[in-house]
Amino acid sequence: MKKANIIFKDNTPFSLDFDDFYFNSKDGLNESKYIYSEAFEFTQEDNFVIAELGFGIGLNFFLTLKRFLKSTKRPKKLFYISIEGFYIEKEFLREIYKKLGFYDEFKEYLEEFLKFYPKCKKGYYRFYFKDCFLDLVFSDINVLNDLEFKADVWYLDGFSPNKNKEMFDEKLVFNMARLSNFKAQVCTFSASSFLRKNLEKFGFETKKVAGFKKREMLRAFFKGYLVKDKEAYFAKIDQKAKNKKVAIIGSGICAALLAYELSLRGFDISIFEKHSSLGCGASGNESGILSSLILKPNVSLGEFSQESFIEASRFYRQILNLSFDGVFEFAHNDLMKQRFLSQKNNPLFAIKDNQAFLEDGGVIDPKEIVKTLFAKSNAKIFFNHQFISYEYANDLFSLQFKEAEKKDGFGILIYALGSDAKDFINYDGMNLSKVRGQVTHLKPVLDIKYSLSSKGYICPIKNDIQVIGASYDRLDDNLTPKDLDDKENIEKVSEFLKDKNIAIIGSKVGFRSYSSDRFCIVGAAYDEQFYKINYKNLLWTKNKEQNFGKNIPNLYLNFAHGSRAFGTSILAARYICYLINKEPLGFFKKFVPDIHPARFLIRNLKKGLL
Structure with a gap:
């Protein structure tokens, strides 16, 4: 992750990396409002997604957040996803706002943001504000290939095209088309013909409008562009639930985090637990440790563990106000010593003498975390309800229990069964261990x-x-x-x-x-027969574009987290929320094939084993 080289010119931040100002040196606030935060209309639907290319000092976000929170006609939730390739230290960010005279205006939101500001490391970081999720992605612009969302508005704010050409080129605009809702609006200060031609090539209708203290700038609206997927069997399939009543089977940390995240989105949660109280399973220990696997770089299991770990740590600090003193991991064999050595430059791991200190980890109280999350979610918990089976009719689930009355009327059913998953899931190739x-x-x-x-x-x-x-x-x-x-x-x-x-x-x-590959199993329950028939030729066609898969309607799976559920469950909850809602995925999409329930079947089909 590169650090931004910034100086002040004319009392305005100036990038030495791009030889350009971050915004208008005379009237930055009004410029940002005119071009971006006040240049579109909010819808009054459940969710609204804004994607920004170039977070910079975050001015566009804070202006948009203030407008959103003050609006009477707005969506219920705002998702704001922003990409930034140049890291600014948090102390310097605060100093910039003070020098610009903006600090007092944004202090409330800025300080909340800085409190959970991540280290200088490429990654996907979520911040929670009232009715708003900010997803800050630290990476170069090519990371768009690894993101999944559908934007209603785009902010193109990456310096001028002649200073930063890749922020406006064909590859970028192709991804914008892939990631846009129909009629998505593009906001940019630029009037570049280079940008205009690229937008029109990939389905955007453009026009020129009056610029801010300049003659003109572009506006664009997405009219559609067909994009196919080679791994469409892992892609999201929109499923309409009849209502927002969710039944979750199980009451461990997976269920608790799901209940909390779904409650933020207005869902009505019911938890069904076979025991007579919380904490009877593995999530009920007196103490536990939040830590990360330390594997060699670019090993997917290690990368997923790291992403899960840091986002879990940030979640518990943001939502539960927890603090962590750190955890020491010791390399106790030669293989681990090699792994530790390979990660010596990773900001998450302070490695010295075959030991690693993870300051973002530490001791947790499993029982208290689960209890608090359920309380915050306002979930209804039904104890002594041992799940047996379900019936699905008229787009609703009816649940059967051992020695308890059936419960019905649920639009969505989620298995967060923990070790009991083995007794209910019988997919070909999915080998679960208890x-x-x-x-x-x-x-x-x-x-x-x-x-x-x-x-x-x-x-x-x-x-x-x-x-x-x-x-x-x-x-x-x-x-x-x-x-x-x-x-x-x-x-x-x-x-x-x-x-x-x-x-x-x-x-x-x-x-x-546990699963056989050590990844958790999270996602929509898929139609196994459909997959076997439609993807039977994957041995020969795996590098070609595929048709979409088929799911069992509104049934989702969340288990096989092993001993690291307090880390991995937050990304799992985001994934299920993404599948149910119209919202960003919440982490890098390269991990979806690693956790998708159909991955075992797809691997066998690719090898010609079925």
């Missing part, structure tokens, strides 16, 4: 500020308990704690407990769901 994990409770023995993770992990003392863990057993389904597992847990953290008097005061057993 893994037993036992944590051990020690009498406080090690006074540490940071969580420590090596072969096993040890958490800081909490409520006169120190949690260590965890065992891993695919073959045992016994809920009763075992002395042998306690001994194994102690052995795994023995490097931290040398010469300590250890007293075991309890244990807890939980079960987790």
Whole structure:
């Protein structure tokens, strides 16, 4: 990630990278309002999406947010996605606003933004404001290939075309067409014929209008352009739900995060849990650790783990006001030492002497997080409701339970079953494991500020308990704690407990769901027979454009998060919200084939195994 080279000229930010001003040196606020934030009309639908090329100092966003919040005729939710290739340090951002005399006007929103401002690292970062989601993408403009949304308005704000040509070229405009709703409006200061020709080539109708203190500028409106997909079997398929009543089976962290995110979008959530209280499964431990896998660069599992980790950390800090002291990860074999060495320049990992300090991670209270998220979502929780099956008729779900009355009238059903998923899902090639994990409770023995993770992990003392863990057993389904597992847990953290008097005061057993490739399984439940028939020739046609898949209507899956559900569940929740709503995906689309439920079947079809 490049850092922006900025100086002040005429009391205005000036880019040394592009030899150009960020905006009008005399009247920047009114220029931004005229060209961008007040140049279109909001609709009064559920969601409205604005895409910006060139976040800069964020002025367009803050002006748009203020207008949105003051408007009486506006959508229920605003999604604002902005791409920026040059990082500005947060202290300097604040200084810029003060020098420009804008600070007091935007202080409330700017300080909230800066509080959760990410490190100088390429990535996809979501910020939560009232009725508004800001997705700030740190990357070069080619990242558009890896994004998924449908914009209602575009802000093209990337310096002038002769200074920054790739911000207006054919590849970019092609992606704009791919990512536009019909009649999407393009706002730009430019009147360049180069830009105009590219817009018209890809389905945008253009016209010239009066510019801000200049003769003219372009406006454009999207009229349509057909774009096909080689991996259409993983693409979103719009599904109309009859109502906004959602039934979620399960009450762990996956369900809790889903309930919260869906509640922000106006859904009515019902949770069905087979036990008599929260916290009976793996999400009910006394303590846990939020951390990330450290694998070699460009390994998809490691990249997904990192993205999940940092966004989970930022979510818990933004929404639950949590703070993290950090976690130490130790490389305990030669392979891990090589992985750590390969990540020595990663801003998320402070690596030295075969250990990594992740300042954005640390100890969590699983039970409290789940409880608080359900409370914030206003979800109705039905305990002692062991799900058996469903019926689907007239676009509505009716749910059957063991020894409890059926519940009906749901437009959407989501399986967040955890380890029980294995009993309900029988897709070809989807091999699920139900893994037993036992944590051990020690009498406080090690006074540490940071969580420590090596072969096993040890958490800081909490409520006169120190949690260590965890065992891993695919073959045992016994809920009763075992002395042998306690001994194994102690052995795994023995490097931290040398010469300590250890007293075991309890244990807890939980079960987790794993997939065969270690990625979670999240997305729409697909029509397996349709996939087998329509993609049977993938061995020969995998590099050709494909037709869209077919789903089981309004049924979604969210499980197999293994031991890292408190990290990966936030991206999973975003994905399901994207599938249900008209909103941005919320992370890089390259990860969709890694987590899509049909991936196992598609891999086999590509190999000619079916």
